[in-house]
Amino acid sequence: DTGVSQDPRHKITKRGQNVTFRCDPISEHNRLYWYRQTLGQGPEFLTYFQNEAQLEKSRLLSDRFSAERPKGSFSTLEIQRTEQGDSAMYLCASSTFPGLAGDQQFFGPGTRLTVL
Amino acid sequence: GQNIDQPTEMTATEGAIVQINCTYQTSGFNGLFWYQQHAGEAPTFLSYNVLDGLEEKGRFSSFLSRSKGYSYLLLKELQMKDSASYLCAVRDRDQAGTALIFGKGTTLSVSS
Secondary structure (H helix, E strand, O other): OOOOEEEOOEEEEOOOOOEEEEEEOOOOOOEEEEEEEOOOOOOEEEEEEEOOEEEEEOOOOOOOEEEEOOOOOOEEEEEOOOOHHHOEEEEEEEEOOOOOOOOOOEEOOOEEEEEO | OOEEEOOOEEEEEOOOOEEEEEEEEOOOEEEEEEEEEOOOOOOEEEEEEOOOEEEEEOOEEEEEEOOOOEEEEEEOOOOHHHOEEEEEEEEEOOOOOOOEEEOOOEEEEEEO
16 A cells, blocks of 8 residues: 555536546555645645544535545545536545644546536 | 644755744643655654753754744754655644644755
């Protein structure tokens, strides 16, 4: 296991469709994060899991967004009824706690979503 | 709330030294990170500061002053491959728990 992987790398969809992304964290990592990044901006926190428990959700997260991590390993992020404003890079990160100083997060390559 | 400010763009030449500043406002500061992000790629970890002072790691150093809400990333002996976006991020236990709050990033262009 060489790092965090995400699938698909690119997704083009029409407005109103549902999409689901998958993230596979580094195998021994118990924490998993989802972020969203638009052009010219830094990543924006969406939600976070420790093992299978979803511990934090951004107050900005629309109820069209849902995330799961059923067995404490991989995670899925679903967006229902997509809107053009959902177009962004969706980044997954993982970390192990307790572990590296500062709970260092390792990022995956991201899924680029384009909503037409 | 939180506010993280860093310059939008910087330019420098190969072999030079560049300092990228970051100021932040948080209510529950719990660490500051610097990440490097090349275009179209994932952010990669550079440094972490939680106590005041300088952390040095090879060509990169990071400084933190918690009382001033200020950090900088110092890049020495610049190389062309250092052209990237540099993201300052803080952990604020009052805002997002253990998640990171990122600035907009500083795009550094290194020329020969």
